[in-house]
Amino acid sequence: SYEVFEKFNNSAPPADCDDTSGRVAIVPAAEPRQYVHSGLTQEGTYYYFVRAKIEGSAKCTWASFSSGNNAITLSSVTPATPSKPTATPACNGSQSVISLSWPAVTGAVSYKIYYATGGLAPTLSSPSLDAGANTNYTHQVNPATTYRYAVQARGSCADSGLSEATAGVLAVYCLPPPFNISGSSTCAGNNDPAYTISWTHSDTTVTEYKVYRNNIYQSSVWPPNSSFGPNKPGPGSFTYYVKAVNPAGERQSSNSYLGNLDCSPPAAIADLTADPNVNCVSGYPVIKLRWSPPAGATSYNIYRCPGASCNPIHGTKIASNLSSSYTYYNDIGSAGVAPLSGQTYRYQVETFKIQNVSTSFSNVAQATARLCPLENFTVSLSTACNPSTNKPIFTLNWTPPFGVTSFEIYRLTGQTASYSDFTSPPVATLGASATSWQDTQTENKTWYSYYVKALASENRTSRSNIVSGNNDCQPPPTPTLTQAAARCDINKNLYIDLAWNISSTEEVNYYELYRNGAIIATITNPATKTYQDTNVSPAQIYSYQIRSCKSSNNLCSILETAVLTSPSPTPYCPPNQPVNLQVASRCLLDNPLIELGWPAVKNTTSYKIMRDGVLKSETPATSWPDMGITSGTSYSYQIIAVNPTYPCSNCSQCPAQCSETKAISAPACQISAPQLSAERFCPVTPANQYGTHSRIFWQADETGGAPLWCRLDRKEAGNYLVKTPTFHSRGEYSAGKIDNLSFTSAGKTNFTNNV
Secondary structure: OEEEEEEEOOOOOOOOOOOOOOEEEEEOOOOOOOOOOOOOOOOEEEEEEEEEEOOOOOOEEEEEOOOOOOEEEEOOOOOOOOOOOEEEEEEEOOEEEEEEEOOOOOOOOEEEEEEEEOOOOOOOOOOEEEEEOOOEEEEEOOOOOEEEEEEEEEOOOOEEEEOOOOOOEEOOOOOOOOEEEEEEEEEOHHHOEEEEEEEEOOOOOOOEEEEEEOOEEEEEEOOOOOEEEEEOOOOOOEEEEEEEEEOOEEEEOOOOEEEOOOOOOOOOOOOOEEEOOOOOEOOEOEEEEEOOOOOOOOEEEEEEEEOOOOOHHHOEEEEEEEEOOOOEEEEEOEOOEOOOOOOEEEEEEEEEOOOOOEOOOOOOEEEEOOOOOOOOOOEEEEEEEEOOOOEEEEEEEEOOOOOOOEEEEEEEEOOOOOHHHOOOOOOEEEEOOOOEEEEOOOOOOOOEEEEEEEEEOOOEEEEOOOEEEOOOOOOOOOOEEEEEEEEEOOOOOEEEEEEEEOOOOOOOOEEEEEEOOEEEEEEOOOOOOEEEEOOOOOOOOOEEEEEEEOOOOOOEOOOOOOEEOEOOOOOOOOOOOOOOOEEEEEEEOOEEEEEEEOOOOOOOOEEEEEEOOEEEEEEOOOEEEEOOOOOOOEEEEEEEEEOOOOOOOOOOOOHHHEOOOEEEEOOOOOOOOOEEEEEEEOOOOOOOOOOEEEEEEEEOOOOOOOOOEEEEEEEEEEOOEEOOOEEEEEEEOOOOOOEEEEEOOOOEEEEEEEO
16 A cells, blocks of 8 residues: 655655555555545645655655645635746757747746747647746747737636737747858969868858858859858868858758868988989880888979970980889880980979979989890891883881981891801991881892991991892783684583683783783683673674783783674674463454464564564564454464564574464454344333333344343433433343333323433
């Protein structure tokens, strides 16, 4: 169970577990664990204590009536109505709030705040906020909304009325802060650090950004811009942040940027040396630079000038942005590029620390490039033929070694691999820029050997490799065409039969045959002296030439004078005999027609049409219509295939060019008028059928064959009315056909029907 103690204006608890003074109730341990003390009549402060009791045990424990406060002051005084509160819009971070405050009221134990939106005054039925015993309250509100507030003081036994309501207070929009503050740094003139700050826009309502450095305002930036700088504060460490501003206030950035760039220059190099006594590279001198790296160096530039009194920084920059790990640099010459042997050069090194912050230049180091031995070089040999002399040309080519001043060409008749065999003086002396030489004083089928000697100052020399070669530039004998005859083979195909003679085939490897100036064949067997050109057509003019060639250098004889075909133009081969002649007859309107057709015949330019042995026409086509014929008459036909070389007037002259004979009769194409009769009758059924009907009968003349169809026309004649014949019906012909015509009899006196 629990024991409840009450002390009036006395905050001292019971002395111990056995003290029962002031005990007002024993409460069972079961829920609910509470005690209600009513009927109090004295004004003052009541203190309450609760003691947990375990039956049969001397143990007990204490607990306050409420957490942190076990005193209640009772007063019968009704508190006064509070003054009108003050209401101020503000921001708590990005949350819009309204801060409320009011003076304390005597007799009040707590305060209750009532509020309304939209400009309405709050009432006791409006939403409320419990401020406790505090005389201020911060209300989280919706931005851009108008609020009004009134405060009520609450006493022990009675509450005051509502205070006067505040005027409408518009909740502000609380912009988020700028974010993603970042910066970049560089070293400007006078070795000053320069910082550029950038950020991400925080909100579209921002009207201004304020930039602060070490908590001191620096500048304003107007949207949509979102960067500031470059800012040059001088040496040191600097913290930058940004505030966003709008009509509701300002917000500081969520992060900051620390700038602490050190732009002070490193110390200059003071021990630069230049050593020329380094091994040559590919015949070029090398000057080796050495130095000790100064503290803080990040990269180097190296400058060079020629001469013993020049200023290197006004010379050539030979190296840029070398890493700070370098403590030496090899200046290696190349073709025509310094350093050159025997020349003096001066050097300086520029030291950098962070981007383009440089020191003063290093000390000047000077050296004279050493003389390097001439490098060995390679000569290549190529050969061609001189078309004016039909003798070889030998060409030497090489790349000059560095430092050369001249070249000497040595030649030996014969093959050798030993320099000691060259006992004659040079055959030519060339300048330093020479890269080739030609030897035209040569003979066919003769070996020649060469080498080139390079010379330089200080008696420096170098020899190339030895090269050897020979050539035969004498063309083979010219063949002569003896025949270019046009012929037809067994299948009546046209070809040109060619033949030629040649004095000797000893040095011939192949022939080239030309037609009308273009090569058409390469004959690879020198013993072959004939050729058949099958890619030809009749009635053409062809000219032929031939030459012989060597395979070793593709050297050929001259082309002989062109030879025309015989005969020229080329003839036609005999036509084949026409086969499969087809004849057919039909009517064209009222006229008979016989049509002929046949397959195309080889070697034919036109066809002669023979009817009953008489020439009727000649055509290049493979069909022909014969319209000059009589119905019912029989005719026989043949065709003759001809060309300009093989003409023919009749089949008895050229039976091999004539087709078989085909006979056919011309059709009858006239039709006689049919016989027509008619009768009138009245129908028996149906019973309600009235009017007059007529039956029409006709019979056609079928002498020339039954007609395909008949047409019936009718016209009507009545009192004072005549109609033109009109089409009535049409159908396939049938002798004695009956056609029923029906019409009313009113006013009709005459009917005429024509078929």
